[in-house]
Amino acid sequence: MTDLLTVSRILKEQDNIDILTHHYPDGDTLGSAYALCGILQNMGKNARVITSGTVAGKYEFLSEGVKKQEFEREFVVSVDVAAPTLLGENQQEYENIIDLCIDHHGTNSIEAKVKYVEETSAAASEIIYELAKVMDAEITVPIANGIYTGVSTDTGCFRYTNTTHRSHLIAAEMMASGADWQDINTAMFEMKTRAKLELERMVYRTLEYFFDGRVAVIHTTLEMQEKAGIGDDEVEGLASIPRRIEGVLLGITMREKENGVFKISVRSNKGANAAEFCQIFGGGGHAAAAGCTVEGSLEEVKAKLIEAAEKLI
Numbered sequence: 133m134t135d136l137l138t139v140s141r142i143l144k145e146q147d148n149i150d151i152l153t154h155h156y157p158d159g160d161t162l163g164s165a166y167a168l169c170g171i172l173q174n175m176g177k178n179a180r181v182i183t184s185g186t187v188a189g190k191y192e193f194l195s196e197g198v199k200k201q202e203f204e205r206e207f208v209v210s211v212d213v214a215a216p217t218l219l220g221e222n223q224q225e226y227e228n229i230i231d232l233c234i235d236h237h238g239t240n241s242i243e244a245k246v247k248y249v250e251e252t253s254a255a256a257s258e259i260i261y262e263l264a265k266v267m268d269a270e271i272t273v274p275i276a277n278g279i280y281t282g283v284s285t286d287t288g289c290f291r292y293t294n295t296t297h298r299s300h301l302i303a304a305e306m307m308a309s310g311a312d313w314q315d316i317n318t319a320m321f322e323m324k325t326r327a328k329l330e331l332e333r334m335v336y337r338t339l340e341y342f343f344d345g346r347v348a349v350i351h352t353t354l355e356m357q358e359k360a361g362i363g364d365d366e367v368e369g370l371a372s373i374p375r376r377i378e379g380v381l382l383g384i385t386m387r388e389k390e391n392g393v394f395k396i397s398v399r400s401n402k403g404a405n406a407a408e409f410c411q412i413f414g415g416g417g418h419a420a421a422a423g424c425t426v427e428g429s430l431e432e433v434k435a436k437l438i439e440a441a442e443k444l445i
């Protein structure tokens with residue numbers, strides 16, 4: 133692996149840069165991408181963020197901090213993208229031409245000319261912060277907002293076990309640089325659309341316990357989504373529901389993405405490893421939060437998950 137000084141040197145030499153986020157982008161991939169985009173644009177370079185899937189409305193403010201630029205791409209960076217499949221609709225076009233991969237997932241399987249994967253960072257945005265320092269970039273308000281959003285969302289507002297002393301220091305520095313931390317945290321953690329709450333009401337009714345309550349499973353289907361009147365981009369944040377229950381080691385959330393395909397999000401409490409669980413199904417992530425995709429009907433997929441959980445618990 134390389135160091136940030138090398139990453140900085142490489143980026144300074146480049147222009148016309150595409151920055152890729154992961155599919156159904158979250159606060160960290162978007163915060164990292166737009167912060168990096170701002171840093172590069174402020175250095176006089178052409179840069180743009182390429183997302184995949186719909187972007188939830190609450191993240192729109194992040195894109196307002198950068199200029200919309202048209203150019204012939206010469207360099208490709210991925211941020212917070214752990215695996216080629218997570219590029220979503222951009223996979224085909226980009227998976228073999230990524231020049232630089234910046235990520236904090238230990239399981240990272242992206243093929244790139246240069247990789248900077250730093251697992252001790254709670255968020256990819258923490259790496260962008262360190263990179264900004266090395267690049268001697270000014271932290272403007274939009275850049276501070278991007279980095280703050282990434283750190284805050286990936287640490288669950290500084291509550292998850294991945295949170296470090298450094299996460300707080302970076303957040304504090306972003307506050308000092310003018311990040312709209314209060315608006316950001318309200319938008320990320322408090323506000324919900326009525327459709328989202330409607331879906332949650334239905335999801336709670338699907339809750340099931342296994343192995344003396346050590347495993348909890350919830351699910352959402354396309355039919356439920358339609359009933360709630362909720363857009364695909366808004367269905368997120370459900371995964372924290374089963375993990376919040378006392379005694380649950382492994383909280384499993386099944387989300388039907390298309391007929392017969394379920395995206396599985398796993399959250400664990402002390403005593404279980406979510407990444408280990410998801411690797412059984414070809415996925416990955418962190419010890420406390422991981423994901424994978426499993427095909428089959430709702431009941432088939434659930435049976436497979438329970439069987440795997442039994443071996444691990």
Ligand SMILES: [Mn+2]
Nearest residue numbers: 160212256286
């Ligand atoms: Mn992340």
